[in-house]
Amino acid sequence: MGIQIDPHTLIRARERGTDETEIKETIETGTTGSAKGTKKMKSKVFLFKAVRNNNYYEHKKVEVYYTEEKIN
Numbered sequence: 001m002g003i004q005i006d007p008h009t010l011i012r013a014r015e016r017g018t019d020e021t022e023i024k025e026t027i028e029t030g031t032t033g034s035a036k037g038t039k040k041m042k043s044k045v046f047l048f049k050a051v052r053n054n055n056y057y058e059h060k061k062v063e064v065y066y067t068e069e070k071i072n
Helices: 007-013 019-031
Strands: 031-033 038-051 055-066
Touching: 007 019, 019 038, 019 055
Parallel strands: none
Antiparallel strands: 031 038, 038 055
């Protein structure tokens, strides 16, 4: 079935300057980090070259915390 992202998560992601494409790419090709419990974490740095909150940034780091579920 692939990666499923909750609609509320997508709303919050847009507020934080990322989107569904970057979230999926981070999960698929990002660097594994540590998370608590059964959660997993991956991160990835993307080229940004834009202004956010009155500051210019060359790059942005996306961190995704997620769980894997088995589908029967």
